[in-house]
Amino acid sequence: MIFSTTKKLKNMKNKITLFVSFLAGILLLASCLKDKVGDYWPDGVAGKMYATVPAFTLNTMALAPISGDQGFWFLVNIADATPPTQDITLTLAVDNSGVTKYNTLNGTSFLAYPNVQVLTPTITIPKGTRNDSIKAKVWGADAVDACSNYMTAITITSAKMADGTAVPIASNMQSFYLALPVSNPYAGDYQVFGYRIRVGVDYPVNQVETATTVNCSTIQFPTFADYPYNTVVQITQNIMVVGGVNCFACNVTVIDPGTGAPVASGQGQYATYTGDPTSAPLPVTQDVNYYNPVTKTFVLNAYYNSATPRIAYVVITRK
Secondary structure, X not given: OHHHHHHHHHHHHHHHHHHHXXXXXXXXXXXXXXXXXXXXXXOOOOOOOEEEOOOOOOEEOOEOOOOOOEEEXXXXXXXXXXXXXXXXXXEEEEOHHHHHHHHHHHOOOOEEOOOEEEOOOEEEEOOOOOEEEEEEEEOOHHHOOOOOOEEEEEEEEEEEEOOOOEOOEOHHHOEEEEEOOEOOOOOEEEEEEEEEEEOOEEEEEEEEEEEEEEEOOEEEEOOEOOEOOEEEEEEEEXXXXXXXXXXXXXXXXXXXOOOXXXXXXXXXXXXXXXXXXXXXXXXXXOOOOEEEOOOOEEEEEXXXXXXXXXXXXXXXXXO
């Protein structure tokens, strides 16, 4: 009797487990087929076939700030209970309207990345299989604004069986969305050449330093010339013409690493060159605190300590 009761309880537990698993399976399937723009297949999905992009939520690939190609790939899938019995050909294309659609649905403000190419715009998934990969590339990341939010959308535009029969495309899984943030283009190693003046004494500087990222338009150097204060440089979009070159004006802040704040005794930058004119390197002009995008050089002239300023003049060139 005890054995019989235990067996019944065990069978009941198995049935409950199976029932819960069945419900979970239904919910998962329904959630996959639910579309934010209104398409929904609550029943009758068995036996139907759809062309899909499995990774249909927003993906991200950080771009190095270079002019050359940067590649990526993603999967496309034929969703069906059984593998297709015919070859299926998919056509895909860059879809800037998909970026607009994504922004509308999600309340975002992405810009369509300007340089995108689908390298495999047409692929054929062989019968008996479900998946294949789409290859694409972007380029020109050095020429776009690193502070803008970019993305691309690549959309399945058609899907057909070998006999010409159209395969439905799941509208909620039709596009591959890829955010394309551009890494800070100014971070990296630099040759720092110049000097610091302290009460009439010049301390020469000639060393390699690594600028680290603060945000998309700001970097930090580990010293103030030769002194162990940090120098934070914000590159603005304000143009300064220096020697016939359109340069970007910079804002310089001298940071005390002990507090993480601007130096308490005072700090700032000069509007024109200030320093010892007999000390190298001499400025080409009186213009200071700018970034030359042609030579990839910063020319900075700043100070800390307001009462008796310690002045630095440095030419910082990308290695």
